[in-house]
Structure formats: structure tokens, C-alpha cells
Amino acid sequence: MKVNVTSSKGLESKLSVIVTKKEIQEKIDKKLDEVKDTINLKGFRPGKAPRELLKKQFGKALYGEVIEKTLNDSAFQALKDKNIKPAGQPKIDIKSSGEDKDLEFTIEVEKVPEIKKVDLSKIEIEKYEVKADKKDLETRLNSLAESSKKYNEKDASKTAANNDLVEFNYEATVDGKSFEGNKAEKLQIVLGKDLFIKGFDKQIIGVKKNDEKVVKINLPDNYPKKELAGKASEFKCKITNIKSPEEQKIDDAFAKNMGAKDLSDLKSMIEKQISKEFESITDQLCKKEILDQLDKQFKIDLPKGMLDTEVKTVEHTMIHEKMHEKGEKDHSKIKLDENDKKEVKKISDRRVKLALVLANIGEEHSIKVSSQELQSELEKQLRMYPGQEKTIREYYQKNPAELAKLRGPIFEDKVLNLIKDKAKTKVKSITKEELQNIISPNSDNKTKSKTKTTKKATAKKASTKKTSKK
Numbered sequence: 001m002k003v004n005v006t007s008s009k010g011l012e013s014k015l016s017v018i019v020t021k022k023e024i025q026e027k028i029d030k031k032l033d034e035v036k037d038t039i040n041l042k043g044f045r046p047g048k049a050p051r052e053l054l055k056k057q058f059g060k061a062l063y064g065e066v067i068e069k070t071l072n073d074s075a076f077q078a079l080k081d082k083n084i085k086p087a088g089q090p091k092i093d094i095k096s097s098g099e100d101k102d103l104e105f106t107i108e109v110e111k112v113p114e115i116k117k118v119d120l121s122k123i124e125i126e127k128y129e130v131k132a133d134k135k136d137l138e139t140r141l142n143s144l145a146e147s148s149k150k151y152n153e154k155d156a157s158k159t160a161a162n163n164d165l166v167e168f169n170y171e172a173t174v175d176g177k178s179f180e181g182n183k184a185e186k187l188q189i190v191l192g193k194d195l196f197i198k199g200f201d202k203q204i205i206g207v208k209k210n211d212e213k214v215v216k217i218n219l220p221d222n223y224p225k226k227e228l229a230g231k232a233s234e235f236k237c238k239i240t241n242i243k244s245p246e247e248q249k250i251d252d253a254f255a256k257n258m259g260a261k262d263l264s265d266l267k268s269m270i271e272k273q274i275s276k277e278f279e280s281i282t283d284q285l286c287k288k289e290i291l292d293q294l295d296k297q298f299k300i301d302l303p304k305g306m307l308d309t310e311v312k313t314v315e316h317t318m319i320h321e322k323m324h325e326k327g328e329k330d331h332s333k334i335k336l337d338e339n340d341k342k343e344v345k346k347i348s349d350r351r352v353k354l355a356l357v358l359a360n361i362g363e364e365h366s367i368k369v370s371s372q373e374l375q376s377e378l379e380k381q382l383r384m385y386p387g388q389e390k391t392i393r394e395y396y397q398k399n400p401a402e403l404a405k406l407r408g409p410i411f412e413d414k415v416l417n418l419i420k421d422k423a424k425t426k427v428k429s430i431t432k433e434e435l436q437n438i439i440s441p442n443s444d445n446k447t448k449s450k451t452k453t454t455k456k457a458t459a460k461k462a463s464t465k466k467t468s469k470k
Contacts, residue, residue, distance in 0.1 A: 003078040011087065011110045011303055016077050019070055019103040027066045029218035063099055075107055085112040087303035087356075110303040115360040118294075120422035128438075130278040131429045132271045141250050142268045144258060151243035156209045160242045167241040167410055168213075174233045179225070204237070213237045243372075278435060285438065287416045292422070294357050295350055302352050303358050310348040318344060362415045369407045369414070377406045378419060 001023065007014040075092055079085075097103045132140075151165045159455050166189055172182040174350040191201045203215045216236040252262040260266035263355065270321040319334045326333060336344070361367075379398060382389045396403045430438075 001074055001077070001082055005082055006106070011113060011301055013082075013084060013109055013111060015078055015082065015084075015107040017074055017105055017107060019074050019457055021100055021102050024066065024070060024103060027070060028062055031062050035395055051183070061097075062171055067097060067103065074103075075105075076260065078107060079109065083111060086110065087112045088309075089307040110305050112248075112356060113300045115298065115300060115357060117364060118297075118357075118361055120361075120419050121424065123290065123293060123419060123423035124421050125286055125293075125420070125425055127286055127425050127427050128282040128435065129429050130241055130275050130282065130435055132274040136274055136432070137267055137270060140274070141267075145254065146249055148254075149248050150246040150259065154242040155243045156467045158242070159206045159208055160191060160204060160239075161169060161244075162201075162205065163245050164187070164191050165245070166207070166239065167243075168186050168193060168204075168237045168239045169236045170235045171269040172233050172235045174228055174231045176217070179228060200235075207237075207239050207242075209242050211239045213239065223403040244319065248283070248332060252467055278432070281439070282436065286420060290416060290419050291354055294354060298357055299354060300353060300356070302356075305340055306352050307348055307357075310352050311344055314347050314351075359417045360411055361419070362411060365415075365418055367411065367418065369410045373410050374403070374406055377410055378403065381406070 001020075004016045005013055006016050010319075058353060071092065072096070079090070088206045089109045090107050091109070093106045095104040095106060097105075141269055154164065156162075167186055169185045170183065170187065171178070173179075187196075189196050189201065189204070191205055194201050196396050197217055197220060200215060200217055203217070204213065217233060217235065218230050218378060219228050219233050221230045223231075236318040250263065255261070255263040255266035258266055271411065315336065318340060319331065321327070325329065326334075382392055385392055
């Protein structure tokens with residue numbers, strides 16, 4: 001095989017490849033030797049027919065198969081020999097082929113740019129830990145105290161008041177008629193919490209043990225049986241017991257009941273729990289910081305093919321976001337203005353650059369995605385669509401290429417976690433309010449949620465899709 005680079009400009013290269021007819025014939029002969037034992041020709045035992053006779057009868061069919069494989073193999077080898085790592089699918093153009101001819105073809109390819117090695121130990125990142133303030137601690141402690149509160153039976157002569165636990169049986173009717181699920185026994189409610197039916201508690205206040213009470217109230221608007229939702233109803237209640245709450249002191253004894261050594265230890269446990277609850281957010285901030293540093297650190301030429309593909313993806317996403325904002329269903333009515341197009345270009349440049357840099361780091365450190373990790377990600381995707389698991393699983397079974405795309409986000413996470421482990425990390429304690437200001441600096445501490453263009457049909461987006469607006 002002869003390989004020549006006929007042109008090279010920037011990341012684009014054109015190669016000329018010649019595979020001689022002698023090499024092709026050798027491959028055909030080898031293929032004939034592989035299959036001869038499986039061919040039955042009249043007058044010959046399997047495997048004993050002369051090669052020339054086999055070639056005469058099956059040569060044309062084998063030639064097509066051999067040429068296709070030779071084309072793919074030699075194109076791959078040609079790029080490898082010239083140290084060209086393709087950034088996309090190479091374009092192959094056959095110039096000459098045929099029996100008793102050399103195979104001549106050209107390869108047009110965009111290569112992955114050279115990316116310098118990153119010393120991960122020199123990356124400096126700030127890791128946030130959300131600390132609980134006094135108000136957070138008090139709220140959690142009070143909530144724990146409330147949930148573990150003990151109730152003592154109330155004197156039968158005393159009436160039920162707010163915060164009392166009332167136990168009762170009931171039978172409900174709508175328009176004087178029973179309905180499915182209209183009865184219950186020994187139902188318990190804590191008066192004042194209004195957790196049963198809104199307004200129900202108020203009508204129970206003042207009852208005594210063994211009293212009978214008719215509560216007239218509208219069923220909730222979200223009642224499971226739609227024909228009854230919001231309907232006026234009557235609950236005939238028989239009060240079976242009333243208990244009053246025992247004062248719950250928040251002290252060392254209480255803390256021990258909660259599994260802590262003492263109250264100080266319990267507070268420490270709560271602080272760690274609160275910090276843990278914000279871990280996914282602070283982890284994303286940490287990864288964003290890494291991506292921002294890599295984005296600033298690298299100035300590289302970007303493959304046009306990758307960039308064009310990414311621009312189309314970002315444009316598609318932006319159009320659908322605008323359709324959602326405007327309540328528009330017609331895709332063709334949404335047009336992107338110049339500012340939108342500049343934003344699309346900016347996002348696409350960043351995505352492609354970071355995808356290349358992360359891929360390079362992953363390759364340097366031999367990061368792989370195992371089949372178990374891929375399967376775990378698939379299961380995660382299935383849990384996002386309850387009731388549709390079978391359909392989605394079948395879709396991936398029929399489309400292995402789509403399943404392979406799940407590797408991208410997993411690979412990116414593994415690379416980012418590697419960088420986090422090796423980088424210099426400075427831990428900084430912040431409050432929830434400070435965290436909110438970092439996430440949305442102009443939000444006046446009002447929560448703003450942003451949709452991430454990564455994993456919803458995430459299953460269908462590769463690693464370049466995840467490094468979008470981080």
C-alpha cells in the first residue's frame with residue numbers, strides 16, 4: 001500500500017492511497033482458503049476443489065467483499081501511518097478499482113487538533129460546603145421534635161384543641177350516597193395541621209371522646225375520582241380517642257433518642273446532613289469551575305465538521321426553548337436573530353473545544369466506560385420515564401448506536417472526577433444564601449431554575465452536549 005499526503009491546510013488533509021492488484025489478489029486467495037472447506041462443488045470433496053475453479057465461480061462475489069474490507073482497513077491504516085486522528089467520518093472517493101486493477105482512492109479528513117498535555121495537579125479549584133445557620137438548625141431540630149412527639153390520652157371530660165391527636169371512625173356521603181373509599185376506622189389527625197381535608201380540622205375542635213360529629217365539607221379538587229372532586233360531602237364521625245401532646249424538650253436526652261451522643265453531636269449531624277443535601281449543586285459548581293479554566297487555558301483550531309454539527313444541535317435546542325416560552329407549536333414560526341446566532345456560535349465553540357480537551361485528558365489517563373456503567377446509565381434513563389420502560393428499552397435494543405451515545409456523559413463525568421481528585425482543592429464554607437447568589441447573582445435571592453441541555457433525551461446526547469452553558 002502506498003500513501004501520500006497530497007494536501008494539508010489547517011486541520012484538513014487529503015491523502016492518496018494505492019493498494020496494488022497483487023495485494024488485493026493475495027487477500028482474495030486468503031479468503032478463498034478460509035471458505036473452501038465450506039464450499040461443495042460437484043465432483044470434489046469439501047476443501048479439495050482447485051483454487052482456480054473456486055476463483056472462477058466465486059471470484060466476483062469475493063472480490064466485492066474483499067474490496068469493501070480492504071477499503072476500510074487501508075483507509076484506517078493510512079490515517080494511522082500518517083498520525084492523523086480523524087475528528088469525524090473521513091470522506092473516501094474511489095478513483096480506480098476493478099478485477100486485475102490497483103485500488104486507488106483518496107481520503108479527505110479533518111484531524112483532531114494537537115492538544116498539549118494538562119498538568120492536573122496545577123489546576124486550582126474551590127469546593128463549596130454549605131453550612132447550616134442558626135435558623136436552619138432550629139428548624140430541623142423542631143421538625144425532629146415534632147415528628148418524635150409523644151401523645152398522652154386526654155381526660156374524657158376535656159375537649160379537643162389545636163395540636164391534639166384525634167382518633168375517629170367515619171362514613172362519608174355525597175348527595176346522601178355512599179362511594180368507594182368512603183369509610184375508615186381509627187383514622188388519626190393532629191388538629192391544626194390540616195393534612196386530611198382543608199378545613200376539616202376546624203370542625204373537629206371542641207369534640208369529646210365518644211362524641212358523634214357530622215362534618216360538612218367539599219371534597220378536594222384533586223380527589224382521585226374526578227366525578228366527586230370538589231363535591232359537597234358529609235362525614236359522620238365517631239370520636240374514639242383524644243390525646244394531648246407531651247412537651248418535647250430539645251436536650252441531650254432527646255438527642256440520644258435520635259441516635260446522637262448528645263445535643264451538640266446531634267447539631268453536628270444535622271449540619272453535615274444539610275451540607276450533603278447541597279452536594280450535587282456544589283459538585284456541579286466545582287465542575288463548572290474546571291470547565292471554565294480549561295476553556296480559558298486552551299486556544300485551539302476547531303474541526304469545521306464537528307462545529308457545524310454542534311451549531312445545528314444548539315440551534316435546534318434554542319428554537320424549542322423559544323417555542324416553549326412563546327407557547328408556539330409551529331417550529332417554522334421561530335426565527336433566530338443575530339444575537340441568538342452569536343450565542344449559538346459561542347456555545348458551540350465552547351462545547352466542541354471542551355469535548356476535545358476532555359477526550360484528550362481521558363485518553364492520556366486511559367479512562368474507559370465499562371458495559372456495567374453503560375447499563376447502569378440506561379437503567380437511570382428508564383427510571384426517568386415511569387410506565388414507558390419497556391418501550392424505551394426496546395428502542396435502545398433496536399438502535400445500538402443510540403445506546404452507545406450514553407457513553408459520552410459517563411465518560412465526561414469520569415474525566416471531571418479525575419481532574420477534581422488530582423487538582424488543588426480549597427474548601428470554602430458558605431451559607432445557602434451565598435450559594436444562591438453564586439448560582440443566580442442577579443436573582444435577589446429568588447430561586448431561578450435553568451434547564452440543562454444534557455440528559456433528558458439525554459440518552460441521545462454525547463459528551464459534547466454536556467459542556468454547554470456551564
